[in-house]
Amino acid sequence: MDIQALIREIPDFPKPGILFKDITTLLRDAGGLRYTIDALAEKCEHFAPDFIIGMESRGFIFGAPLAYKLGAGFIPVRKPGKLPAAVHSIQYELEYGMDCLEVHQDALHPPDCRILIVDDLIATGGTAEATAKLVQKSGCQLVGYAFVIELKDLNGRKRLPEAPIVTLVQY
Ligand SMILES: O=P(O)(O)OC[C@H]1O[C@H](OP(=O)(O)OP(=O)(O)O)[C@H](O)[C@@H]1O
Ligand SMILES: Nc1ncnc2[nH]cnc12
Numbered sequence: 001m002d003i004q005a006l007i008r009e010i011p012d013f014p015k016p017g018i019l020f021k022d023i024t025t026l027l028r029d030a031g032g033l034r035y036t037i038d039a040l041a042e043k044c045e046h047f048a049p050d051f052i053i054g055m056e057s058r059g060f061i062f063g064a065p066l067a068y069k070l071g072a073g074f075i076p077v078r079k080p081g082k083l084p085a086a087v088h089s090i091q092y093e094l095e096y097g098m099d100c101l102e103v104h105q106d107a108l109h110p111p112d113c114r115i116l117i118v119d120d121l122i123a124t125g126g127t128a129e130a131t132a133k134l135v136q137k138s139g140c141q142l143v144g145y146a147f148v149i150e151l152k153d154l155n156g157r158k159r160l161p162e163a164p165i166v167t168l169v170q171y
Contacts, residue, residue: 003039004169006032007149021149021171023058023120036168037062040118040146041069043166047143049116051075051108053135055101055127056082058120062148066118075107075115077131088137092130094123101130108138115140121149122167125156132161 006029008022026032040062053075054063060076067074080089080100087102108115115135117128128145135142142163150156150167157165 001032001035003032003036003148007169021121021151023061023148026148027061036148037065037069039168040066040148040166043168044116044144044146045070047116047164048114049143050113051140052116052118053077053103053108053131054118055131059118062120062146063118066146072116075103077101077103077134088134090130090134092126094126099127101127101134103134108135108140111139113140114143116143117145119145119147121151122147122156122165123151123154125154125159128156129159129161132163136161 003026006026008025010020010022013020049070049072051073052063052067054060056078064074080102083102083104086105088105089100089102091100117131119128122128132142142161144164144166145160146166148168150170152170
């Protein structure tokens with residue numbers, strides 16, 4: 001299936017010069033959504049993750065159903081002030097600004113568990129890099145990354161700590 005045809009492009013959002021890849025048009029297409037989750041599952045099965053870690057908010061949309069399909073648990077990484085228990089925090093740079101991510105301190109265990117990072121899109125790689133640092137700090141095994149979309153010109157994959165990267169659509 002051509003899922004690229006279901007991803008809408010919006011120029012100058014949220015700032016001038018950014019060509020925004022809008023996944024809402026993919027998500028509302030039942031066949032497109034199912035295909036996307038199934039394709040991610042097929043490409044990620046061999047990672048045999050114990051947990052998928054997904055970043056707020058678009059990482060939740062793909063991370064949770066992928067965890068369900070792979071028989072893994074799901075760990076949310078959230079924007080500041082949203083998680084109720086003690087957190088680890090990390091600051092990171094976006095294609096269009098700075099942000100911070102948090103994860104529950106007691107979520108990443110046992111120390112030898114296998115973690116797959118999942119998000120909708122990799123641009124500069126800042127979000128995934130920050131999440132990888134949270135995983136590595138915990139001592140858990142980072143087994144891979146999976147993204148629906150990769151913006152190749154931004155070279156995000158160069159910033160990621162060593163682990164295989166799966167992407168479905170490249171621009
Ligand atoms: O590779 P990067 O340059 O870090 O950019 C990619 C990140 O940017 C977007 O999230 P955003 O922070 O816009 O939040 P959202 O998911 O809540 O829309 C996207 O969902 C990725 O998480
Ligand atoms: N160009 C882009 N489109 C959609 N989400 C993004 N996150 C970072 N850059 C983005």
